[in-house]
Amino acid sequence: MSGIYLHIPFCKQACSYCDFYFVTRTSEREHFVQRLVQDIKSYRDSKFTEETVETIYFGGGTPSLLEPAQLEEIIDTLYDVFDIDEREITLEMNPDDVSAQFLADLKSMGINRASMGVQSFEPELLEFMHRAHSREEALRCLELLGASNFNSFTVDLIYGNPGQSVEQLKSDVKKLLEFDPPHISAYSLTIEPKTRLGKQVELGRIAPPEDDKVAKHFDTINKLFSSHGIERYEVSNYSLPGKEAIHNSNYWEHENYLGLGPGAHSFWWDDSAKRWENEQDLRKYLRSEDHPEKEKLSLKQLAEERLMMGLRTRKGVRVAELSEQYGYTLNDRQLEYLQNREQEDKVKVDDRITLTDGGIKIADAIILDLVTLH
Ligand code: SF4
Structure with missing residues (x-):
């Protein structure tokens, strides 16, 4: 059994805390899709196709910036090349990209799990994090999800923002729980050096969140989620019983996975275990020049x-x-x-x-x- 991760490296704008690999130019999307399709085809009849693929994960970047037809072409190619017995196909999306039609299109192409990047409902925090969506878009999008036939979805939330009060956090969590999410990923804000936030901290313009405050936030979300039957099963992941994420859980248990796209990681353990990371460079990926070194693990x-x-x-x-x-x-x-x-x-x-x-x-x-x- 194995999984496939696809890194879709496009974003509308750079969130202040984010150190994932992405570009904000839009012109290369179709070229990227064609290159990704070619990349998938290059695995035909390789050892990576010998194991049944049970999970597919579209991450990024922002996969919801691709057109449904582009996503469908990628999925059709995956089915053509790999032996897929899908238990979980997840697509990350941002609230400002979602419509009822978009969700219906995803469902009809076999995507059965939506991962929604909400982070907060507080307008000032959304602005601080430089998110592209508004509170209203986040709420509308969760309503659409509830009305759609996605019965498996997850929502991302960020806590521990400098200046975020426990009251603000409680209000975010309570608002989110009104939509009965079966799964939530709640991340404590981390200050990464190469981000806009990292620079602001380095220049002394912002103080990083204090440990005891972050611990208080952690206790708050644990308590509120738990009162809704949503329990922590990993440091940052919470779910109703039986709704744990399969793809991510497989990472933690050393199941094999193949990562496609710039910046994607792979792990494969057959006679020996190897790990590799595609270079974080879209242009090189488009020119097929990316040949990552494989690290053999003891x-x-x-x-x-x-x-x-x-x-x-x-x-x-x-x-x-x-x-x-x-x-x-x-x-x-x-x-x-x-x-x-x-x-x-x-x-x-x-x-x-x-x-x-x-x-x-x-x-x-x-x-x-x-x-x-x-
Ligand atoms: S957090 Fe998501 S949407 Fe924001 S820049 Fe990072 S990958 Fe893009």
Whole structure:
């Protein structure tokens, strides 16, 4: 079983916090689609087509900037080249691109999960984040989703904005919950150096959000989501039971995936495990000059990755999986470290290692400590 990720690198404008790869010029969309179609065809009869593909994910950038006919051409080509038994086909979209007709077109071409980038309903926060959509567009779009026959959808929300009060966050969350989303991704705003926000922080124009304030925001969303039966299953991902994202969960469990388009990552483990990233350069991609180096991963690297990704999830990591799958045994120093964190109620260890609600807030620090003790 494997997945396919397609990176659609076009955006209307640059959001202030974003460090994904995208371009804001629009002229090359059709050329890109034709190149992507050619790229997909180049995998015909390769080893990547031997496994059944169960998930397809259109990410970006902004996939909803492509025309339905362009998306359909990409999907038809995927079905032509790969053995697809689709459990989940997701397309990321922004509220300002969505109409009832657009959603109906997506559904008719087999896309069964919509991922909506709302981030906030507060006009001043939308402006601060330099989002292209308004509060009204976000609300209208969620109404359209509710009225459409997409029964699986997810909404992105951002918390921990400098200057964002807990009250503002509560109001955003409550508004969102009125639409009964089966899945929500809630991200704490991170300040990335090469972004507009990163520059503003560097120049001292904006103070980055304080840790205790972000922790308060995290508690607030957990509580409000939970009261609606929406539980956290990963640091930033929440869902109703059975509505967890399949494609992203597969990343955390080292399932194979092929990434297509500029900046897309791939991971493939057959006789050995390899990872590679297409260059973040649309022009090179269009000229077919992108030949990324494949990095071969050792079992130790894979075990550490599995710990890093798995401990961020509610399921955690099975101790036996570490030895069976990766030949990785926890040493005495790691066991002692886990015992100490267990006494502080940050970690739970039985046949699995999991982080408690208190531990998940400092997940990155715990994981880093744990892997460096090996
Ligand atoms: S957050 Fe999304 S819409 Fe905004 S610039 Fe990044 S990829 Fe584009």
